[in-house]
Amino acid sequence: MKRIVTSALLTLFAASSFACQSNKIQLLNDFPNATSDALMTNCVIDEQNKRITVKLLPENKPINNSPWYAFQLISEKPQEITLTLTVEDGTHRYHPKVSHDGESWQAVDYQVVDDKMNVKLNIGPKTTWIAGQELITNQDYVDWGNELSQFEFIDHKVIGKSVKGKPIYQIITNQPAVKQWLVVLGRQHPPEVTGAMALFPFVDTLLGNSELARYFRQQYNIVIVPNMNPDGVELGFWRHNANGVDLNRDWNKFKQPEVIAVDKLLTELVARGDKVAMAVDFHSTHKDIFYTMPNDYGVQQPYLVNNWLNKLDSQYPDFNVIQKPGNNPQMGVFKQYVADKFDVHAITYEMGDNTDRSFIDKLAKDAANTLMQTMLKNNEKLH
Numbered sequence: 001m002k003r004i005v006t007s008a009l010l011t012l013f014a015a016s017s018f019a020c021q022s023n024k025i026q027l028l029n030d031f032p033n034a035t036s037d038a039l040m041t042n043c044v045i046d047e048q049n050k051r052i053t054v055k056l057l058p059e060n061k062p063i064n065n066s067p068w069y070a071f072q073l074i075s076e077k078p079q080e081i082t083l084t085l086t087v088e089d090g091t092h093r094y095h096p097k098v099s100h101d102g103e104s105w106q107a108v109d110y111q112v113v114d115d116k117m118n119v120k121l122n123i124g125p126k127t128t129w130i131a132g133q134e135l136i137t138n139q140d141y142v143d144w145g146n147e148l149s150q151f152e153f154i155d156h157k158v159i160g161k162s163v164k165g166k167p168i169y170q171i172i173t174n175q176p177a178v179k180q181w182l183v184v185l186g187r188q189h190p191p192e193v194t195g196a197m198a199l200f201p202f203v204d205t206l207l208g209n210s211e212l213a214r215y216f217r218q219q220y221n222i223v224i225v226p227n228m229n230p231d232g233v234e235l236g237f238w239r240h241n242a243n244g245v246d247l248n249r250d251w252n253k254f255k256q257p258e259v260i261a262v263d264k265l266l267t268e269l270v271a272r273g274d275k276v277a278m279a280v281d282f283h284s285t286h287k288d289i290f291y292t293m294p295n296d297y298g299v300q301q302p303y304l305v306n307n308w309l310n311k312l313d314s315q316y317p318d319f320n321v322i323q324k325p326g327n328n329p330q331m332g333v334f335k336q337y338v339a340d341k342f343d344v345h346a347i348t349y350e351m352g353d354n355t356d357r358s359f360i361d362k363l364a365k366d367a368a369n370t371l372m373q374t375m376l377k378n379n380e381k382l383h
């Protein structure tokens with residue numbers, strides 16, 4: 001019996017594409033979101049000392065310090081090993097999580113000593129996954145869009161292609177009589193998974209069956225581009241697209257196909273007489289914060305975002321909804337582009353890397369509901 005198990009294991013080893021291996025241990029990166037070969041170096045498996053070391057590299061430089069990592073580990077026999085990650089020209093940002101199915105994840109203890117992050121892991125013949133955040137893959141977005149498009153009023157369509165030819169999808173409500181649009185964007189920055197964790201419940205609430213949502217959609221269409229950077233997501237990039245460009249610095253240059261696709265979409269809406277009313281762009285950073293345009297920037301309905309986020313804040317006695325207004329005309333960020341081109345508010349919705357996952361979910365639902373209430377109220381005032 002043992003012999004059969006061993007030979008099955010050897011077959012598995014032979015069939016897998018591995019990043020590095022010793023006699024009895026493999027580190028693999030042959031799955032979506034994994035750290036790709038070009039983004040790692042000095043991978044050493046020291047069986048004697050039960051230690052695996054890997055150095056993480058960015059896709060190009062200069063770059064925001066967001067060293068992403070995702071690997072699988074397999075060992076012929078169950079054992080405890082120490083995985084040591086180092087970062088080229090950077091510091092560790094993402095706390096390690098472990099999974100045994102790629103679906104459910106648990107934070108694990110780790111230590112950072114000098115520039116080394118050490119994680120003790122129990123590995124064995126079954127795959128152990130380790131990553132900087134839970135994995136949300138390109139396919140997850142496609143599955144979600146397909147599910148939503150089963151509703152009569154929702155379409156799931158390709159609006160363009162990434163640098164490497166991957167489809168950029170929109171999820172869009174198709175109500176021709178409704179002329180105002182709420183725009184939702186996500187995943188310009190691949191490792192910003194907590195932003196994605198907020199986008200899903202936020203959008204599900206907007207597209208849901210509550211009385212508020214149904215009434216809201218009588219007055220507003222919604223277009224969502226949930227996964228702006230599928231190349232970066234696929235290849236485990238820290239920040240950029242496959243041209244090595246930060247997409248959220250390209251909204252004044254319009255050189256990148258991902259940005260061009262969304263600009264074209266919104267430009268066409270306006271060209272046919274519709275109106276962009278508001279936009280929300282989901283990200284992650286070291287804390288929960290909402291980057292806004294200043295009230296006095298000169299956009300229409302100057303207090304829309306203020307009113308929205310104050311209302312949200314009032315629902316959370318123990319949580320501070322931080323609003324950080326900013327005006328950076330030369331930076332090429334999405335919210336500024338929306339304000340300048342469409343003369344309306346937009347925000348960058350940032351969830352902390354380590355924010356409690358169930359809190360992210362609850363806050364996003366409440367944020368969607370309070371946004372709908374605020375936009376409806378503002379709409380009444382206009383008429």
Ligand SMILES: [Zn+2]
Pocket residue numbers: 189192248283284
């Ligand atoms: Zn970001």
